[in-house]
Amino acid sequence: MPEATAGQISIRPTLSTSRAIAAYLLTIAGGVTASYGADAELGRYLSSECMTCHGTAKADSTIPNIFGLGQVHFVEVLRAYRAKALPNPVMQTIADRLNDEDIAALALYFETAKKPN
Amino acid sequence: MTEMTRRNFSLFAGASLATLSTPLFAPAVLGQAKPRVVVIGGGPGGATVARYVAKDSAGAVDVTLIEPLKNFTTCFFSNLYVGGFRDMKSLRHNYDKVRKGGVNVVNVMAGAVDRNKKQITLAGGARVPYDRLVIAPGIDLKWDSVPGYSEAAAQIMPHAWKPGAQTELLVKKLNALKDGDLIVMVAPPNPFRCPPGPYERASMFAHVLKKKGHKKSKIIIVDPKPAFSKQAVFMEGWEKHYPGMIEWQDPKIHGGIKGVDPKTGQVKTDFATYKAALANVIPAQMAGKIARDAGLADQSGFCPIDPESMKSKVDANIFVVGDAAIPGDMPKSAFAANSQAKVAAMIIRAELTKSRAFPARYSNTCWSLIAPDDDIKIGASYEPGEGKIKQGTGFISQKGEAADIRKQNYKESVDWYNGIVADIFG
Numbered sequence: 001m002p003e004a005t006a007g008q009i010s011i012r013p014t015l016s017t018s019r020a021i022a023a024y025l026l027t028i029a030g031g032v033t034a035s036y037g038a039d040a041e042l043g044r045y046l047s048s049e050c051m052t053c054h055g056t057a058k059a060d061s062t063i064p065n066i067f068g069l070g071q072v073h074f075v076e077v078l079r080a081y082r083a084k085a086l087p088n089p090v091m092q093t094i095a096d097r098l099n100d101e102d103i104a105a106l107a108l109y110f111e112t113a114k115k116p117n
Numbered sequence: 118m119t120e121m122t123r124r125n126f127s128l129f130a131g132a133s134l135a136t137l138s139t140p141l142f143a144p145a146v147l148g149q150a151k152p153r154v155v156v157i158g159g160g161p162g163g164a165t166v167a168r169y170v171a172k173d174s175a176g177a178v179d180v181t182l183i184e185p186l187k188n189f190t191t192c193f194f195s196n197l198y199v200g201g202f203r204d205m206k207s208l209r210h211n212y213d214k215v216r217k218g219g220v221n222v223v224n225v226m227a228g229a230v231d232r233n234k235k236q237i238t239l240a241g242g243a244r245v246p247y248d249r250l251v252i253a254p255g256i257d258l259k260w261d262s263v264p265g266y267s268e269a270a271a272q273i274m275p276h277a278w279k280p281g282a283q284t285e286l287l288v289k290k291l292n293a294l295k296d297g298d299l300i301v302m303v304a305p306p307n308p309f310r311c312p313p314g315p316y317e318r319a320s321m322f323a324h325v326l327k328k329k330g331h332k333k334s335k336i337i338i339v340d341p342k343p344a345f346s347k348q349a350v351f352m353e354g355w356e357k358h359y360p361g362m363i364e365w366q367d368p369k370i371h372g373g374i375k376g377v378d379p380k381t382g383q384v385k386t387d388f389a390t391y392k393a394a395l396a397n398v399i400p401a402q403m404a405g406k407i408a409r410d411a412g413l414a415d416q417s418g419f420c421p422i423d424p425e426s427m428k429s430k431v432d433a434n435i436f437v438v439g440d441a442a443i444p445g446d447m448p449k450s451a452f453a454a455n456s457q458a459k460v461a462a463m464i465i466r467a468e469l470t471k472s473r474a475f476p477a478r479y480s481n482t483c484w485s486l487i488a489p490d491d492d493i494k495i496g497a498s499y500e501p502g503e504g505k506i507k508q509g510t511g512f513i514s515q516k517g518e519a520a521d522i523r524k525q526n527y528k529e530s531v532d533w534y535n536g537i538v539a540d541i542f543g
Contacts, residue, residue, distance in 0.1 A: 041473050042475060044173075045463055045473075045475045046475075046478075048169065048459040048463075049456070049459070049478065049480055051536070051540045052452065052455055052456065052480075052533070052536060052537050052540055053532065053533050053536040053537070054536060055536050055539045055540050056532075056535045056536050056539045057532070057536070061532045062525060062528045062529045062532050063529060063532040063533065063536060088529075089494075089496070089512035090482050090494070090496055090512075090529070092510075092512070093480070093496055093497060093498050093510050093511065093512055094480060094498065096498065096509070096510040097478070097498050097500070097509060097510065116539070116543075117539045
């Protein structure tokens with residue numbers, strides 16, 4: 001199976017091709033800004049939802065490590081899931097209700113948060 | 118009966134004083150240093166609340182978790198033990214990291230809740246005061262919901278709906294079956310723990326029998342419900358992997374479940390009497406006894422909650438999370454309990470430490486294995502709405518999906534298990 005590697009998030013597409021994902025990320029990259037002024041407390045609360053699955057991710061996990069991810073890239077990926085340009089329905093559902101402020105808050109949190117496990 | 122002090126309690130519980138960061142069971146007096154949160158039940162709901170309150174309050178709240186078991190066996194993924202995909206040891210988790218996270222874990226059975234005095238009485242008589250109480254006892258079984266069934270009968274016809282010895286008994290009986298034997302599962306009525314669970318279990322039964330080379334064995338599910346979770350994809354998978362082996366009967370087919378006879382192995386419906394070599398009887402369910410005894414449950418047997426907070430609708434100082442709660446559109450699952458626990462923890466901290474409160478958000482995904490590398494899933498996001506926890510966006514596996522999607526689902530479920538048990542138990 002082809003594997004699209006997007007920064008530290010390793011995404012194994014099942015329906016879309018890696019080329020299509022890469023093309024989508026390129027189209028939105030220009031509009032992404034780092035989350036300066038993001039709400040850190042909101043990010044900490046929202047991150048608890050992510051911790052159900054992402055707290056123990058290893059290199060070969062289907063669920064990727066998101067700790068230490070750069071804010072710009074984090075925002076790109078969450079927006080891509082929200083737009084259903086990335087294929088996993090679990091993440092599409094999670095991202096669906098995240099507005100830009102939520103995503104910025106999460107990006108700020110995970111850039112500096114220490115992986116617990 | 119005496120008020121429990123830090124010293125006598127730690128002796129009572131066999132806990133090390135070194136693990137008790139602050140005086141926990143001091144009487145509720147003016148000038149107390151820290152607010153006290155007591156959690157009853159160390160499963161996906163309770164342990165998560167305890168860990169998150171302790172972690173996020175950074176020592177500002179005393180958190181005590183009361184759980185009789187020193188090792189918790191997860192009900193989720195126990196079907197994979199039935200199918201031979203995991204061993205029992207991989208489902209067991211201790212509380213060492215919960216303790217290291219600042220939670221005082223007390224391996225004693227909680228006896229009763231005195232809501233007026235805001236205190237718990239433990240087995241043995243010691244009392245534990247609280248400012249906020251979280252109750253997460255999981256389910257109890259309604260033994261008499263299936264005529265002829267009882268706690269004693271469960272030693273012959275296991276329910277295996279609480280993990281551990283019952284699941285091991287089920288597997289022992291499964292492995293002893295000969296080709297041509299009949300398994301009858303009595304499925305539970307709604308609401309019950311793990312909606313896809315009975316049907317994943319039937320899949321695992323079939324997988325084991327197929328692997329053993331059985332050609333004539335059969336599995337009949339007699340169901341009091343007219344439909345079940347992920348039904349279309351389950352039934353497609355059964356036909357694909359185990360053609361003719363699994364027969365699901367809804368009430369229109371069996372006409373009503375009349376009862377079971379543990380002595381003869383019979384399961385009786387209005388339509389037929391089956392002689393089962395293995396009968397798996399999963400009765401109706403209700404909130405754990407301590408929640409019901411505390412007056413927190415309604416006539417349904419489960420506990421109504423405020424969807425904004427997971428707070429009991431009966432008592433503003435008590436939160437109910439997990440299978441004991443009435444979760445609106447959410448299923449009763451470990452994922453749901455873990456999600457509800459984070460909302461409760463956030464609200465509890467806000468009330469006790471004046472930290473910020475945020476709007477409640479919930480989510481759930483349930484994975485089910487039909488056959489090796491053929492895993493299906495259902496999930497949704499949820500928020501308060503219309504007076505309940507209301508479903509938002511959701512998804513469900515579709516019939517005819519590619520094999521690589523199903524294989525990816527299985528890998529994802531294993532990664533999820535590792536993630537959620539770390540989130541619950543540290």
